Amino acid sequence: MAQEVKVPTLGESVTEATVGEWLKQPGEAVAVDEPIASLETDKVAVDVPSPVAGVLAEHKVAVGDTVEVGAVIATVEAGASAGAAKPAAAKEEAPAPAASEEAASGDASVTMSPAVRRAVLEHGVDPTTIKGTGKDGRLTKEDVVAAAKAKEASPAPAAAAAPAPAAAPAAAGRNVERVKMTRMRQTIAKRLKGAQEEAALLTTFNDVDMSAVIEARTKYKDMFAKKHDIKLGFMGFFAKAACLALKDVPAVNAYIEGDEIVYHDYVDISVAVSAPNGLVVPVIRDCDKKGFAQIEKDIADFGTRAREGTLTMDDMKGGTFTISNGGVFGSLMSTPIINPPQSAVLGLHRIEDRPIALNGEVVIRPMMYIALSYDHRLIDGREAVTALKIMKEAIEDPTRMLIDL
Numbered sequence: 400m401a402q403e404v405k406v407p408t409l410g411e412s413v414t415e416a417t418v419g420e421w422l423k424q425p426g427e428a429v430a431v432d433e434p435i436a437s438l439e440t441d442k443v444a445v446d447v448p449s450p451v452a453g454v455l456a457e458h459k460v461a462v463g464d465t466v467e468v469g470a471v472i473a474t475v476e477a478g479a480s481a482g483a484a485k486p487a488a489a490k491e492e493a494p495a496p497a498a499s500e501e502a503a504s505g506d507a508s509v510t511m512s513p514a515v516r517r518a519v520l521e522h523g524v525d526p527t528t529i530k531g532t533g534k535d536g537r538l539t540k541e542d543v544v545a546a547a548k549a550k551e552a553s554p555a556p557a558a559a560a561a562p563a564p565a566a567a568p569a570a571a572g573r574n575v576e577r578v579k580m581t582r583m584r585q586t587i588a589k590r591l592k593g594a595q596e597e598a599a600l601l602t603t604f605n606d607v608d609m610s611a612v613i614e615a616r617t618k619y620k621d622m623f624a625k626k627h628d629i630k631l632g633f634m635g636f637f638a639k640a641a642c643l644a645l646k647d648v649p650a651v652n653a654y655i656e657g658d659e660i661v662y663h664d665y666v667d668i669s670v671a672v673s674a675p676n677g678l679v680v681p682v683i684r685d686c687d688k689k690g691f692a693q694i695e696k697d698i699a700d701f702g703t704r705a706r707e708g709t710l711t712m713d714d715m716k717g718g719t720f721t722i723s724n725g726g727v728f729g730s731l732m733s734t735p736i737i738n739p740p741q742s743a744v745l746g747l748h749r750i751e752d753r754p755i756a757l758n759g760e761v762v763i764r765p766m767m768y769i770a771l772s773y774d775h776r777l778i779d780g781r782e783a784v785t786a787l788k789i790m791k792e793a794i795e796d797p798t799r800m801l802i803d804l
């Protein structure tokens with residue numbers, strides 16, 4: 400009996416998604432609750448599970464199609480085995496692949512997205528010999544490219560010294576590939592451009608001597624890791640420093656809604672995390688009430704789930720202030736864009752030894768530039784500079800965080 404697979408509820412105010420990838424093909428066996436498709440929403444990727452155990456009978460939509468909540472995207476033959484014949488409709492809709500595609504496909508158990516399949520065909524590699532690094536061990540385009548480079552670098556046997564004629568055009572040609580923007584990337588583009596057009600953005604800078612924080616991490620990192628089973632990072636210090644500043648300067652923790660200003664008596668910090676499909680900003684709830692260990696655990700968990708694509712809508716809902724760390728990629732200085740409807744964002748950058756004047760002498764210190772971008776409609780320059788100065792002083796003297804000063 401055929402069971403319909405429908406688009407699940409995607410989250411508050413989210414009514415549609417884009418089919419990002421089919422994880423199962425018609426004729427393949429599926430277990431109950433096993434993901435058969437991945438849908439892309441504005442913020443996260445959502446796996447669609449099979450409602451029953453059986454065999455995937457048919458795809459009702461294609462990769463790239465937009466689907467609404469409750470729409471039927473596939474059917475599953477309940478109780479059927481993988482060896483069972485595919486439905487006639489599925490056979491008619493799926494023409495036999497060309498010889499080159501058959502060679503590139505290799506083992507039928509290797510599930511590939513269209514982009515990965517194109518890469519396999521282009522580079523002429525056997526996908527069954529490549530270890531996938533994607534979710535659930537699936538192949539990614541990067542896996543195929545890396546395998547192709549490794550194949551080129553290895554010495555070819557004498558009998559195969561002459562390159563295959565088909566490989567010559569790909570090596571000599573200049574290819575252009577057009578790939579439709581993911582729904583998440585489209586949303587990121589719209590939101591950030593909207594922030595520039597609506598808010599009166601301004602950025603103020605300062606530099607921070609990281610000596611005290613580095614010394615504290617060096618002194619206590621082993622004990623901290625042993626007790627809390629998590630590494631002591633820099634983000635925990637900056638999150639706690641931000642909490643001090645936002646309590647002293649409430650406007651930085653507020654936002655404009657219509658003709659009203661919405662103030663918060665709590666601090667929910669959004670942490671910008673780089674995910675395979677784009678930038679995501681999961682939220683550390685009640686950051687002002689959490690200790691260093693719990694903040695570091697939250698951040699580590701967000702990073703892991705962002706890479707795995709398992710963050711949920713609830714993880715990214717809300718947030719009163721954002722911290723973005725471009726320093727992990729080597730950025731020296733930047734002007735971050737606020738995350739609407741928030742009114743401010745803190746940008747962190749790389750740490751480097753620089754000469755500074757200290758007590759009348761020139762000394763070398765590990766320094767970091769920090770930037771606070773803010774909405775000038777709500778936050779005055781005095782308030783922005785004051786908030787950033789409080790963060791700087793807290794980092795340079797971490798004791799302030801312990802005595803709430």
